[in-house]
Amino acid sequence: xxxxxxxxxxxxxxxxxxxxxxxxxxxxxxxxxxxxxxxxxxxxxxxxxxxxxxxxxxxxxxxxxxxxxxxxxxxxxxxxxxxxxxxxxxxxxxxxxxxxxxxxxxxxxxxxxxxxxxxxxxxxxxxxxxxxxxxxxxxxxxxxxxxxxxxxxxxxxxxxxxxxxxxxxxxxxxxxxxxxxxxxxxxxxxxxxxxxxxxxxxxxxxxxxxxxxxxxxxxxxxxxxxxxxxxxxxxxxxxxxxxxxxxxxxxxxxxxxxxxxxxxxxxxxxxxxxxxxxxxxxxxxxxxxxxxxxxxxxxxxxxxxxxxxxxxxxxxxxxxxxxxxxxxxxxxxxxxxxxxxxxxxxxxxxxxxxxx
Ligand SMILES: *Cc1c(COP(=O)(O)O)cnc(C)c1O
Numbered sequence: 001x002x003x004x005x006x007x008x009x010x011x012x013x014x015x016x017x018x019x020x021x022x023x024x025x026x027x028x029x030x031x032x033x034x035x036x037x038x039x040x041x042x043x044x045x046x047x048x049x050x051x052x053x054x055x056x057x058x059x060x061x062x063x064x065x066x067x068x069x070x071x072x073x074x075x076x077x078x079x080x081x082x083x084x085x086x087x088x089x090x091x092x093x094x095x096x097x098x099x100x101x102x103x104x105x106x107x108x109x110x111x112x113x114x115x116x117x118x119x120x121x122x123x124x125x126x127x128x129x130x131x132x133x134x135x136x137x138x139x140x141x142x143x144x145x146x147x148x149x150x151x152x153x154x155x156x157x158x159x160x161x162x163x164x165x166x167x168x169x170x171x172x173x174x175x176x177x178x179x180x181x182x183x184x185x186x187x188x189x190x191x192x193x194x195x196x197x198x199x200x201x202x203x204x205x206x207x208x209x210x211x212x213x214x215x216x217x218x219x220x221x222x223x224x225x226x227x228x229x230x231x232x233x234x235x236x237x238x239x240x241x242x243x244x245x246x247x248x249x250x251x252x253x254x255x256x257x258x259x260x261x262x263x264x265x266x267x268x269x270x271x272x273x274x275x276x277x278x279x280x281x282x283x284x285x286x287x288x289x290x291x292x293x294x295x296x297x298x299x300x301x302x303x304x305x306x307x308x309x310x311x312x313x314x315x316x317x318x319x320x321x322x323x324x325x326x327x328x329x330x331x332x333x334x335x336x337x338x339x340x341x342x343x344x345x346x347x348x349x350x351x352x353x354x355x356x
Contacts, residue, residue, distance in 0.1 A: 010355045020226070087108075120154050219333075241263060242266065276298065282295075
């Protein structure tokens with residue numbers, strides 16, 4: 001028998017979250033962002049659950065081809081465009097829409113033959129300073145794409161650095177609008193945070209990722225408050241129980257010491273499963289649906305939880321690490337990270353299945 005740990009994926013939750021994104025986006029079309037194996041949820045499964053999207057966005061050609069092999073005929077947006085000249089042929093063959101963010105990519109497109117026309121996105125650097133054309137080169141790139149015989153449409157795009165934070169989007173939005181004022185074409189700007197908090201950025205196409213999986217992009221607003229439902233539940237069981245006297249300690253580094261008699265449940269889940277190693281003692285966990293907290297360090301294959309006040313808890317008692325009843329956002333906060341990282345880091349050794 002395998003270890004008791006498993007992740008279950010709730011397809012209905014994803015469809016529900018997509019409907020929220022669509023409602024929030026007004027009339028904008030929706031790219032469902034499914035990069036990183038659909039944030040750990042399984043690419044093909046997520047694409048099916050998100051069938052109401054207008055297209056899918058990823059950045060890995062292997063993932064894009066997996067979608068085509070799964071029968072996806074909708075548009076696929078390649079968020080980092082092409083990496084090597086040979087990728088140009090893949091764009092035409094599989095009808096992929098590249099984000100063009102550098103003159104090096106423009107040059108690749110010009111030098112290689114596109115056997116069939118494709119759509120393209122042109123990425124503007126509106127202040128994040130990661131990818132995209134600046135005010136000096138955006139016109140050159142736009143002209144080149146417009147003049148390209150096999151590029152049928154050019155959508156102007158940018159990405160926000162702090163749509164969830166104090167800076168917001170106003171500065172980048174203004175700069176994007178001024179840089180692209182003279183450049184015709186549809187627009188795409190909003191990630192989950194922008195589409196939820198700054199609806200004025202929704203434009204023609206939105207690009208939600210995290211919210212589709214039922215997590216919140218905001219530190220000050222929970223997924224539940226946003227009406228989102230968790231798509232992934234990571235669950236396991238207690239595999240051992242320890243009774244501690246006051247003064248006894250738990251786990252590597254003896255980092256936790258009992259100050260009174262305690263019962264500790266040992267859970268089959270560790271950082272090799274994708275549970276964050278930096279989750280501090282006190283991170284919330286559900287044992288038999290009841291909220292308690294971890295004690296001591298996360299080890300490779302196990303964590304420990306305080307079950308002193310849960311007398312019914314024993315070997316075999318079910319545990320929820322995150323998901324239904326306990327948001328991954330909360331666990332992430334206890335580990336000094338974001339739910340994005342937790343979902344994506346789910347280890348390959350954890351069996352993934354769909355809820356019935
Ligand atoms: C990942 C990504 C998104 C989705 O972001 P979320 O915060 O998960 O909604 C949107 N746009 C681009 C360019 C991305 O790389």
